[in-house]
Amino acid sequence: MENTIELLQKIGNKILNQANIHDLVALNFEAQGFSKLGDKYKSHALEERDFSQKLFNRILDLGGKICYQNQVSFGVPASPLEWLRHDLEVSKEGLKELLPLVGAASNDLVTYDLLKDYYKDEDDDLQWTQQQLDLIDTVGYQNWLTQQL
Template sequence: MDAKKSIEALQFFTTGLTNGAFAHLVQGKHFEALGFSKLAEKYIGHYNEEMEWVKKFITRINDLGGTVKIENQEGRELVKDPVEYVKADLAIQEKGIELLYKCVADLKDDPTTYDILKAYLADEEEDLYWSQGALEMIEMIGRENWLVKQL
């Protein structure tokens, strides 16, 4: 097992996921302020779920004898339109899942980290399917009808 490789992967996802989770929190609070309570609940809940993954990644880094870095994060603009945010989030999810597949395959020699990231991958795929389904629903019933369902 190459602990350094596992630590680097976990650190990469810790930093990226912390950034993504915070974006979900900010977007969720924005949707809440607009009155889209179901959409707000979805993204605020997503923030909480993602931070649980961050905790698992940090614990594993510590278990491997690594030191977690508190790294600078790239800023993002708030996406004011809920439908545009679902589209933007889907694009990020697609890239993230592609990275996760590659990373999981590279960590098979560390079964514990492999299992953690494999479970995280499954969770991310669920989120991807939700976003895809939301966009399909928007196309079928229309933007306004979908937004009404998010109240």
């Protein structure tokens, strides 16, 4: 159970960090006039906060203590294209790291279901980002940007 709590603590803090980054990305895009992108990342930040809260609640259910872990400084990429490319790589790495952790939690079905749901949500986000990059290749960056206003 101690390993499960440590695992949840690590993942919960990582998700919370991503939520904070996505809030900043949303602000950045809104300031540039890309309201659809701003809304997308605001919504994504809320989903991530919800997932982190579920993981932290699970820690409490298991009798553990939750803690906030300091995060590393991060400069938000300025352009939407730069951000999408960065976010795609982060998603790929995150899913690669998360998959064995989901399996490791299989002896605790509640934790397993939480992590599995988060994995699915992150995979959906990766697919969306890849779709946007494919659209940019198809319609051109300027045309895609126009759709994000």
